[in-house]
Amino acid sequence: MISTRELTRDFVVSRTETVHAVRGISLDVQPGELVAVLGPNGAGKTTTLRMLTTLIGPTAGTATVAGYDVTTQPGQVRRKIGYVGQGNGAGHHQRAGDELVGQGVIYGLDRRAAKRRTGELLEALELTELAGRKVSELSGGQRRRLDVAMGLVHAPKLLFLDEPSTGLDPQNRANLWDHILRMREQYAMTIVLTTHYLDEADSMAERVVVVDHGEVIADDTAEALKSRLAGDRLALTVAPGNLPAIAALAEKLPGAKEVVAVGDELSVRVADGPAALPALITAAQERGIPVAGAQVHRPTLDDVFLNLTGRSLREAETNGKAA
């Protein structure tokens, strides 16, 4: 569905400064995949999406989207894809239903087909009762759902969503996601989205592409990334006097690293927490070391990012760091 090779985009900001926003991204997306592109502010996510949706051209490299080349066949690409940008495009004084019909006509549907499609989408996104409302009168969550409908009016098989849930409260985020996943089933779509919500990428996407400083630094399922790059952390509570002995046992666990004792707790990073924990407790019992408490902490995608870059994605977000 998507194939890029060394896709690159520079922005010349002044005679002395060029921003290397995207530095040679090679990516393949198969039909039906749901891919989340994750990275801190300024990582190059939006720029990549803008190239794939033909809004801007690459400086170098190639990209084929839905069978067409983004540089030489942008018109064909646009007809095949849907794009929901950040803070999207519905006109504020238009009525929601009219906006959708108008969008359908722009995409070449005749008025009747556009109205039929509008009815279908309004229903699927639970907006039917709001069709007569002006866009400016919709809530943030409703407006975002309308944005998604706008991107789907011409029934694309490939949908790009740029930070679809940014600015929504948790309830509206969950609701938007319900709708997106339902639409995906209904229309058998491939979806590529950008997000900086770690939990969202983790739970929704089957595949996570981590981008930093304009490059892909990891690309796999969230589960695989977490177990390969971060591992689980075991935390055992024992009497302080027993910490050295239990630390020695922890060192022998498969894939053990970062063995740290703090207070009465021993922490160790292992490849497979649920398997390692009973093994460690058994070994402790055999040596007569009582274990007062034990927990397995599964890693987050933030642990993965930290592991890859030495920075936390959350910190990078808070500081608003740019590439």
Ligand SMILES: Nc1ncnc2c1ncn2[C@@H]1O[C@H](COP(=O)(O)OP(=O)(O)OP(=O)(O)O)[C@@H](O)[C@H]1O
């Ligand atoms: N039109 C432009 N002119 C100059 N620099 C740009 C332009 N668009 C983007 N950039 C720069 O390119 C880099 C990548 O920006 P991009 O918007 O792709 O990041 P992002 O990962 O989408 O970030 P965010 O999560 O904040 O949306 C940033 O340093 C940004 O300042």
